[in-house]
Amino acid sequence: TMHSVEWDKAHKLTDDFYLTKHWCDFxxxxxxxxxxxxxxxxxxxxxxPELWTEAMFANIASMTAPGGILTTYSAKGSVRRALQAAGFWVERLPGPPGKRQMIRATYQGV
Structure with a gap:
C-alpha cells in the first residue's frame, strides 16, 4: 500500500503510474x-489555513500537467475559489462515507 512504501523514492505501480511520497514541508x-x-x-x-491559500494552489498549479487532477476532501467555498483562481476547473462530487462532498479540480494549464 502507499502507506508502506519508502519516502522520496519512485515506486512503479504500473507501466504508466509511479508513486513518490515526498518527506518535506509542503x-x-x-x-x-x-x-x-x-x-x-x-x-x-x-x-x-496556510495550506489552503490561492498562493499555495498557484504553486501546486505550477507543478501540475494540463488536465492534471487535484482531489481533496475539503469542499469549502474558500477552497473552491482559491483553486479556481489558480487555474483549476472545480467540481464538487459526492464524498466518501461520512463526508457529504469532496472536490475534484482539473488544471486548465493557464
Whole structure:
C-alpha cells in the first residue's frame, strides 16, 4: 500500500503510474516535474489555513500537467475559489462515507 512504501523514492505501480511520497514541508516543495494526479490530504482549512491559500494552489498549479487532477476532501467555498483562481476547473462530487462532498479540480494549464 502507499502507506508502506519508502519516502522520496519512485515506486512503479504500473507501466504508466509511479508513486513518490515526498518527506518535506509542503510549503517548501518544488519540482520541475509536472504531476498528473495530486491527492491533497492536508488537515482542513480551519486547522492549517496556510495550506489552503490561492498562493499555495498557484504553486501546486505550477507543478501540475494540463488536465492534471487535484482531489481533496475539503469542499469549502474558500477552497473552491482559491483553486479556481489558480487555474483549476472545480467540481464538487459526492464524498466518501461520512463526508457529504469532496472536490475534484482539473488544471486548465493557464
Amino acid at each position: 510549503q517548501d516543495f518544488r519540482s520541475d516535474l509536472k504531476f498528473n494526479l495530486i491527492y491533497f490530504d492536508a488537515f482542513g482549512p480551519d486547522k492549517q
